[in-house]
Amino acid sequence: EDQVTxxxxxxxxxxxxxxxxxxxxxxxxxxxxxxxxxDPGKGPxxxxxxxxAGEEKEKERLKATLTKKESFLHIxxxxxxxxxxxxxxxxxxxxxxxxxxxGTRLKVLA
Amino acid sequence: xxxxxxxxxxxxxxxxxxxxxxxVPISNHLYFYWYRQILGQKVxxxxxxxxxxxxxxxxxxDDQFSVERPDGSNFTLKIRSTKLEDSAMYFCASSEATGYxxxxxxxxxxTRLSIL
Numbered sequence: 001e002d003q004v005t006x007x008x009x010x011x012x013x014x015x016x017x018x019x020x021x022x023x024x025x026x027x028x029x030x031x032x033x034x035x036x037x038x039d040p041g042k043g044p045x046x047x048x049x050x051x052x053a054g055e056e057k058e059k060e061r062l063k064a065t066l067t068k069k070e071s072f073l074h075i076x077x078x079x080x081x082x083x084x085x086x087x088x089x090x091x092x093x094x095x096x097x098x099x100x101x102x103g104t105r106l107k108v109l110a
Numbered sequence: 111x112x113x114x115x116x117x118x119x120x121x122x123x124x125x126x127x128x129x130x131x132x133x134v135p136i137s138n139h140l141y142f143y144w145y146r147q148i149l150g151q152k153v154x155x156x157x158x159x160x161x162x163x164x165x166x167x168x169x170x171x172d173d174q175f176s177v178e179r180p181d182g183s184n185f186t187l188k189i190r191s192t193k194l195e196d197s198a199m200y201f202c203a204s205s206e207a208t209g210y211x212x213x214x215x216x217x218x219x220x221t222r223l224s225i226l
Contacts (some may be wrong), residue, residue, distance in 0.1 A: 034214055042219050043217035049214050089153075097168065
């Protein structure tokens with residue numbers, strides 16, 4: 001069964017304290033892995049698409065990497081405005097749907 | 111930046127009543143989706159729609175649910191006879207293309223559906 005597991009469930013960081021969020025997946029063929037940011041009461045906001053193992057994408061303080069079994073979202077020197085829930089989703093081959101993980105709730109303290 | 115818009119932001123409905131949730135996808139997008147998120151749980155796929163027909167649906171999307179693109183801009187989700195367990199946040203999403211390309215899905219801010 002296709003599955004996405006994210007860890008940790010919640011993370012508190014001091015401003016400037018770098019860390020990584022993990023997304024492990026089991027899927028019958030990977031069409032793509034997607035990272036989203038979700039603020040309270042809002043919809044998921046697209047961050048990155050990763051297609052194949054070894055690929056990396058960067059945007060400001062965020063960097064996403066992909067292996068055959070997992071993806072990491074690295075946050076470098078975070079700021080309070082990076083506080084949000086970060087969602088990982090996979091699109092299995094042969095389908096249109098995204099399968100989401102439960103997310104990591106990140107809180108960055110000033 | 112173009113965005114997906116959803117109305118209403120909050121809908122309160124009596125159990126057994128019909129409800130229609132509305133979405134305006136991004137204008138040049140061809141693929142449309144509905145997802146739901148029960149409070150505290152993960153976002154779950156309901157249905158995808160392309161070229162005026164359903165391309166895929168989940169086991170959640172039973173006969174009580176239907177989707178329609180009534181005109182060139184709107185995309186709707188109808189629940190015929192609502193149940194308490196339909197209470198959730200419903201997200202509409204759209205993408206430029208799919209198939210062998212991997213254009214990401216872009217989400218609206220959702221409609222919170224509360225069934226009394």
